[in-house]
Amino acid sequence: MATDEGRACPLLPRAGTEEAERRNAIRPSCLFILFSPHCICSSTNFCGIFKENCVILSVFSQHRDILSAQRSVLPMSITKNYTGLTLQGTTGTSYTVGAAVSGGEGGEGRVYRLRGLPDLAAKIYHEDRYTYPPRDRTYMDRKLKAMLRLHPSAAHSLAWPVDVLYLRGRMVGYVMPLIRSMHKIYDVCRPDSRRQLFPQWSWNDLVKVARNLSRCLALLHQNGIVAGDLNPNNIFVDHLGAVVLIDTDSFDITDPVTREHFPCTVGTAEMLAPELQKVRDLRSPQARFSAQSDDFSLAIYIFLLLMNNYHPFYCRQRRGAPSSSGGFAGNANILRGRCVYLRRAGGSLPPRGAPSFSLLPVRVRVLFANTFSYTERTACSRAAIARRTSAQTWYTALAALQRAPLRRCRRDPSHLYPAHNFRCPWCAAEKDYPSASPAPPPRTAPAGRRRKVISRSTWPLRVFCILAGGAGWLAAAPFLWGWIASLFPALSPAGPAVLCIPGALLGLAAGCGLARGYAHSRRSFPYWLGAGLVCAAAPLLVLLLAGFLAPAAG
Known part of the structure; x- marks a missing residue:
């Protein structure tokens, strides 16, 4: 992995x-x-x-x-060419099988086009699949018919069965929507392949993919369906960031009529939750996929998308650390709860070239911590499983992150990152590991799309805010002292000097605070308005301070 x-x-x-x-x-x-x-x-x-x-x-x-x-x-899969054959559906509908789809063959079957139905395809199982009980062709026939009765609200994001196919009374596969012009999420996560597929994509597009994947799983969970095996070969993404899940016949479902449970019996080790990592055989009754196990796998995919394809449980060893400290054993780290971005133990460090975890906003980091913060002792506890961030919560948080402003690196305009970062995290990652793949290239926003991109060259604006705050205090004290002295005759003539020193210090502090909060204040009002408010408020604060000092001077 x-x-x-x-x-x-x-x-x-x-x-x-x-x-x-x-x-x-x-x-x-x-x-x-x-x-x-x-x-x-x-x-x-x-x-x-x-x-x-x-x-x-x-x-x-x-x-x-x-x-x-x-x-x-076991021998290799026994395949049969179904091109040209006519198959029957559950209601007697006839389907004529066309040519096989390029790249549409997997471990369980092959995908064919259907003649006269350009938007549909047929998945035909290999001859040696589902031949032995309890999971034989009769079992899969019942499961596919149960899927026809479910009608999930996320059907537009699923290669969900539309009909079951039979050849001379024997179930051979099912009809599903045809997936066009889409790419595996594995290729989308990898920076090198992503640049070839979508050269105009930016980091914000990866946020969009993560948001859409979260939405798809949230809708499944609302319908009582568990995806189970979130294999990267079964998650497809198009050029607009839309997500589609295939191989849905492996989902964990319950028949809404008979209440028969059809569990998921396959999984991808690097994506499995710790309670499933401990099960030796996913076909055993002890292997129980759930919405919470989906949420764990979802969090890993979101981490891969946002953190330049670095796995949250992969790490490297600090020089001189003992070999038992974890290394690159991602599966073992999942069992032990060893996410080096949240808890560093045993001499483990994030991989070289991985961006800093502080790249992400605090809200997003907290959601990751809710899912990945556990120990080997608490990995399978009910509290740790219940604390995981749900797909719906991820969808809400990622939708807000997608709308948040971004900054563009001054040194490399292809680097975009959240505005709360004062330095480019992609440049820091490249400095740590020069051969690491760079961040996504910039994209040209389509017409009509409003998107705030803040330049990294903000030091003149920050200096202006600091100087404006200090100058406002220094200028206010001498000019207003005469009027203040007329109100409080007991004040000493040395008052302007007394007020200028603390006034200037407080003004500088206020200006520094505004400069540090520039990225956040930018969302609600421009920098020049903030600086103007500091200058306007300085004289009023001087008057307030003079009122407190007057009784003491008297």
Whole structure:
């Protein structure tokens, strides 16, 4: 899942799938051969070494958590070309299968176009899928029919079944909306591939993608549906930031009529909540996906989108730290609650090139903390699970973040970041790790779209605010002293000097406060109005101060 620096990379096969089981069964053998002392021998001894290692590894593979010896030698998927065949729907509707969709083949089936229906497609299962009870073709037939009765309000963001397909009475797949011109969220998270797909996108567009993904999951949860396996290969994004989820037949649902529960039995390890990480087999009854487990996976995706594709649970070790401090073991860190952006322990640090967590507004950081702040002891506690930020809360917060003003870096105009940052966080990340991918390039806002982008060159405005505050106090005391003395004859002639010193200090403090709050005051009124208010209020504050000093002088 991650390179040496903790950046998200192509994911492993989903846990619980037959493809994952075959690959995982091979992985221990490769590791053992790699670290075997016999590897130092010449290539002529390779055959003997291989036989010797295979004998040892046959015992080692028996202790795999999820695998069994039978399933580790399963053959490749048995496919059948359905192009040109006519399939029947649940109501007798006939569908003629067209050509296979390019890139539409996965571990469970293949996607075809439907002739005469340009907006629909058919997902046809491989011949060797869903052939053994309890999850056989009859089971999937019941589940797909239950999905037809659900009608989720987020149907526009889902490749939701429209009809079930049969060939001579045997269920072979289902009809769904055809997904066009969309890209996997994995390619959207990665800066290098994103620049090729959407060269005009900015950081704000990634906020929009995160917001739309949150909205999609919030609508699912409102309808009692749990996505379960939020695999990056099943989340698609278009050029407008719209999000669509595919492979919805793996969702965790309940039939609204019969109340039969159809659990999700697959998952992506790097995205699973800790209570699911502890389950050895996602097909077991102990594996219970929920809206809260979806919220955990959602928070990881939002972190990847906002933090330049850095995983919240990937880290590096401080030099000299013991090897048991976590390193890049993202799955183990999820179990232990070791999010280095919130809690650094055991010599772990964020990966090089990762932007500072302070890049994000405080409100967003608090939402991440609600989800990722737990320990190994409390990871699966009810309190920690209930505290996770919901998809609806994320949607509200990200919608507000999308409307917030941005700053543009003076050194690199392609760097945009939230306005509360006084320095460019992308430049700081590049300085920490020069080979790290830069922030997204700038975009040209379409006509009619109002978007505030604040220049980073604000030091003249800040200096003006500070000087205006101090000058207002210094100018007010001498000119108003005569009028004040007429009101309070007991005051000493040395009063102007007494008032000028604290007045100037208070004026400078007020000006500094306005300068520090410039990014926030910019939202409600311009800087020049704030500076003018400081100058106008200075004489009134001098009068107030003189009123307090007059009795003491008398």
